Each structure stands twice: as C-alpha cells, then as structure tokens.
Amino acid sequence: MSLCLLSACLGSCSGTIYLDEVDSGIELDSGIEFDSGQPEDAGDLPADEAGDESPVDAADGGDGPVNPDLGLPPTVTLLVNNQEDPPPAPYNTTATVSWTSTNASACELNPGAHTGLSGSLTTPGLTEDTTYSISCINESGLTADAAVVIPVYPQCEWPEGEGFAYDLLVDGGVDLSDVEPTAAEFLGLRYWSLFTESESYQNQFLVGSDEDLNGVLLYPDNAPRYRMVYVNGGSSGHGCTLGAEGRQRFRTFFENGGSYTGSCAGAYMVNTGSQCHLDLWDGWFESDTPWGVTLSVVFTEVDHPLVMALEELAGTTTIDDISHYGGPLYQPSDSDPPGTEYLGTITNVHGVLEGAPSIMAYKPTLDSGRLVVHASHPEYASGGTRRDLMAATFLYALAGGLKLPFHKGELQNSEPVVMNQDETRVGDEQYHRWTLDIPPGTTTLEITARGISEDVDLYVSYGCPSHRDTHDYSSAQSGPGDEYILIADPSRGIWHVSVFGSHDLWNGSSYELVADWR
Numbered sequence: 001m002s003l004c005l006l007s008a009c010l011g012s013c014s015g016t017i018y019l020d021e022v023d024s025g026i027e028l029d030s031g032i033e034f035d036s037g038q039p040e041d042a043g044d045l046p047a048d049e050a051g052d053e054s055p056v057d058a059a060d061g062g063d064g065p066v067n068p069d070l071g072l073p074p075t076v077t078l079l080v081n082n083q084e085d086p087p088p089a090p091y092n093t094t095a096t097v098s099w100t101s102t103n104a105s106a107c108e109l110n111p112g113a114h115t116g117l118s119g120s121l122t123t124p125g126l127t128e129d130t131t132y133s134i135s136c137i138n139e140s141g142l143t144a145d146a147a148v149v150i151p152v153y154p155q156c157e158w159p160e161g162e163g164f165a166y167d168l169l170v171d172g173g174v175d176l177s178d179v180e181p182t183a184a185e186f187l188g189l190r191y192w193s194l195f196t197e198s199e200s201y202q203n204q205f206l207v208g209s210d211e212d213l214n215g216v217l218l219y220p221d222n223a224p225r226y227r228m229v230y231v232n233g234g235s236s237g238h239g240c241t242l243g244a245e246g247r248q249r250f251r252t253f254f255e256n257g258g259s260y261t262g263s264c265a266g267a268y269m270v271n272t273g274s275q276c277h278l279d280l281w282d283g284w285f286e287s288d289t290p291w292g293v294t295l296s297v298v299f300t301e302v303d304h305p306l307v308m309a310l311e312e313l314a315g316t317t318t319i320d321d322i323s324h325y326g327g328p329l330y331q332p333s334d335s336d337p338p339g340t341e342y343l344g345t346i347t348n349v350h351g352v353l354e355g356a357p358s359i360m361a362y363k364p365t366l367d368s369g370r371l372v373v374h375a376s377h378p379e380y381a382s383g384g385t386r387r388d389l390m391a392a393t394f395l396y397a398l399a400g401g402l403k404l405p406f407h408k409g410e411l412q413n414s415e416p417v418v419m420n421q422d423e424t425r426v427g428d429e430q431y432h433r434w435t436l437d438i439p440p441g442t443t444t445l446e447i448t449a450r451g452i453s454e455d456v457d458l459y460v461s462y463g464c465p466s467h468r469d470t471h472d473y474s475s476a477q478s479g480p481g482d483e484y485i486l487i488a489d490p491s492r493g494i495w496h497v498s499v500f501g502s503h504d505l506w507n508g509s510s511y512e513l514v515a516d517w518r
Contacts, residue, residue, distance in 0.1 A: 257402025370400025425508030
C-alpha cells in the first residue's frame with residue numbers, strides 16, 4: 001500500500017493523499033484498529049522489533065498503515081445522458097449532465113460552478129465540443145476529480161433547391177391556359193413549362209413513358225423531381241385528361257413533399273368534389289361566382305409569412321385590379337381538414353365574393369408539400385403588386401415543401417445495398433442520402449459505389465448531409481465507372497454518404513453502395 005500522509009510533521013507531503021489500495025486490517029468503526037502483523041505481547045520486544053514506529057511517510061517509499069484520521073477517499077461519477085463516454089450531440093441541442101459522489105463533503109461542477117454532492121442539469125444548446133469537469137473533496141482534504149467531453153456535430157445547412165431537377169413545373173396542359181407566371185422569373189426560380197392541347201403528349205410527361213416510367217413530377221423512387229407545381233386557370237376538366245394514373249402522380253408528388261399552387265381551375269382541382277379532381281384537400285368549393293370582374297384583396301393577417309413576404313415585396317398589403325373568372329368561393333368551415341388556412345379578404349366587388357377569402361392554403365403533414373391556391377387570377381400581371389402577390393404565394397408554398405432529399409437508410413459494415421430496380425435508381429440531379437455510424441477506435445473507412453449504369457458521384461461528410469458544394473470527401477469520376485473514398489482514422493459517430501445522379505436520364509442510374517470499416 002503506497003500513500004502520502006497530510007501531516008504537519010511530514011513536510012515532504014504535497015497535501016494530496018493518494019490511496020492505491022486499502023489495508024484489509026482497517027475496521028470501519030469509531031475505534032480504528034490496524035493489524036500490525038505482530039504477536040499480542042509485542043510490547044515486551046525492543047522498540048526496533050515491536051513495530052511501534054510512527055506512520056510511514058509515503059515520500060520515503062514506505063508501505064506502512066493509513067492515518068485513521070483522514071478517512072476514506074471520495075469518489076465521483078460524472079455522466080452525460082447517462083453515459084461516461086457520450087456520442088456526438090447534434091448541433092445546438094441540449095444534454096443532461098449528472099453526477100454522484102461518495103465520502104465527499106463538497107463537490108463543484110464546471111462550467112457554471114454548480115455545487116452539490118449529487119445532481120443533474122440540462123446544458124444550454126451545444127455549438128462546439130464542450131468539457132464538463134467536477135471536483136469533490138472530503139473534510140480531510142482528500143479529493144476526487146472527473147471530466148467528460150461532449151463532442152458536437154458541426155452546424156448543417158442544405159442549399160435551397162439542391163437535389164431537385166427544377167424548382168417549378170408550370171402545368172398548362174389540356175383545357176388549361178398557357179400563362180407563364182412572371183413571378184417565377186422574378187424570383188429566379190428554375191422552371192419548365194408544359195403547354196399543349198395534345199392529351200397524349202401531355203401524359204407522356206405527366207403520367208409516364210418508357211423514357212420516364214412515373215412521369216416528370218417524380219424521381220424513380222417517387223421523390224419530387226420539382227419543388228413545386230403551378231396549375232394554370234382554365235377548366236378543371238384537365239384532371240379528367242390525366243386519367244386515374246396521372247391524378248395519382250399529383251397525389252404522390254404532394255404527399256412526398258412537393259408543393260402545389262394554382263389559380264381558378266387549378267384551385268378547383270385540389271378538392272374532392274369530382275372524380276376528375278386531384279383529391280389533395282378533403283373538401284368542396286362552391287362555384288357560383290361572377291365571370292369577368294375585377295376585385296381587390298386586403299390582407300389583414302400581418303404576421304403571416306405570406307403576408308409579410310408580400311409587404312416586403314410590394315410595400316403594401318392591399319392588391320387591386322385582380323381579374324376573376326368564375327373561380328371558387330372559399331367558405332371557411334369547422335369541417336375543414338386540419339392544416340387549412342384562409343388568407344386575404346375580397347373587396348370592391350358585388351355579390352357573393354364580397355368579404356370572401358382570396359387564398360386557401362393547406363399542409364396536412366410534416367412530410368407533405370404545401371398547397372396554396374387563388375380563387376382569382378393574380379398571375380396575369382407581368383409586374384407590379386399582383387406579380388408580387390404571386391411571388392409571395394410561391395415563396396410560402398416552397399417554404400412548406402421538401403427541403404432535404406430522402407434519407408434512404410443506414411449502411412451496415414460490409415453489407416452492400418443494391419439499387420438497380422426501376423423504383424430504386426437515383427434520378428437526374430437527385431441525391432440518395434445514406435448514413436453510417438462509426439464506432440470508437442475505427443482506423444479505416446472505405447466507401448465504394450459500383451455497378452453504376454450512368455454517371456454517379458459520391459460525397460461524404462461527417463455529421464452533416466453531404467452534397468456537391470459542401471462535403472469532406474468526394475469521388476466524382478466522369479462516366480459510369482466505380483467511385484471510391486478512403487478515410488483514415490474516421491471520427492466516431494454519424495457519417496453521411498450522398499450518391500448524386502450526375503446525369504440526365506429520367507429513369508435514373510443503378511448502383512451498388514458498400515461501406516467497410518475496421
């Protein structure tokens with residue numbers, strides 16, 4: 001047993017007592033006895049044989065008995081989320097720090113100078129690796145210390161519109177007008193317009209063809225290829241020309257995060273009132289409204305994101321000279337589906353439209369897109385406040401849609417995932433996002449994409465989804481060859497792998513992805 005005794009008579013001691021082992025002869029009661037290993041009549045022996053020396057100074061390398069006045073040393077246990085070695089925490093999230101001690105009279109946890117022999121606290125939002133340390137002491141001056149480092153993942157950002165072929169599809173198909181919404185160009189959106197009166201031509205794009213099995217709205221895995229669709233005015237009979245399969249394409253698009261905007265006929269089409277409607281909103285619009293009138297809309301919802309955007313763009317929340325051609329009459333009801341909103345109040349028009357809402361918005365789930373439809377026609381304007389109203393509409397719809405491409409799953413060590421079926425290939429400008437969890441002590445991580453039919457690139461990042469502009473590692477060879485990344489001494493925790501379709505094939509590219517670590 002080695003020890004250092006704090007005593008005025010032992011000047012060589014540092015003031016801290018270290019106990020490497022406890023003598024089994026210690027009795028834990030008020031009369032502490034030490035087994036000297038001598039016979040009971042040792043008092044008759046000479047002093048140098050009787051073992052009556054004073055306690056041994058540990059600085060002299062002795063192995064004598066412990067000073068009973070100092071008591072047992074304190075112990076302390078420090079945990080983060082009930083773990084001594086916590087995994088990395090997401091950026092700006094909190095953690096629970098807890099501690100317990102024994103044989104201590106006082107403890108202090110830092111940062112924060114928290115006291116108590118035991119306790120717990122919730123950290124503030126963590127934005128960098130953070131160390132918590134605790135020191136405990138007993139009445140004899142013995143101490144115990146512990147520290148835990150909380151690693152923190154970096155702050156993550158995903159560029160707006162990254163992972164989509166376009167921002168907007170303008171549907172001006174059969175029975176619809178061919179208006180180009182100037183707000184799209186004003187906002188700098190990437191858009192593609194479909195203007196046709198040919199049902200077969202329309203449906204090879206909106207329904208599907210051999211070159212694009214599930215239509216332009218969707219990637220092969222049914223993720224939205226566009227962030228938003230705008231359906232022009234005209235006749236809601238457009239839904240009939242799509243057929244059941246085409247209408248389902250719109251529903252899948254909306255359910256999986258694509259946003260929907262429209263005017264007049266484009267608004268009628270979202271409800272459930274006809275077998276040719278899209279059934280995006282479980283309700284019904286009245287249709288007995290005037291034809292060929294102009295009206296104004298006053299937005300009093302000053303704290304609503306759409307109205308705030310409108311005021312910033314137009315400098316006003318009153319929009320005049322909006323054309324109306326028999327569009328829907330919105331009538332708010334307690335039976336409206338949850339997530340339904342009405343915005344704007346129609347004025348300066350006689351009849352049933354006076355006082356009615358101008359816009360209906362709807363977002364049924366966190367994963368769905370957002371629907372924003374106008375009863376009238378602000379899209380006709382080439383500039384000015386009506387264009388700004390359409391721009392605010394687009395911004396609000398986009399804000400409620402899919403931001404981050406689908407997470408496909410977690411990779412297991414040395415277990416390939418094969419993505420070579422029609423519904424599993426990676427589309428044009430699309431990301432397939434994968435993650436893997438690297439254990440402590442890993443020295444090598446290898447990631448390989450192989451069996452590639454078109455050009456596919458590979459991007460890898462620690463802690464954040466990776467893409468072509470922001471990543472820690474990449475492999476982006478031209479053509480359909482293998483892509484390979486080797487990482488030495490990878491950090492413990494979550495790594496993100498993105499497979500990017502660097503091609504223009506609508507039916508996508510096959511690939512096989514495998515991660516090996518050791």
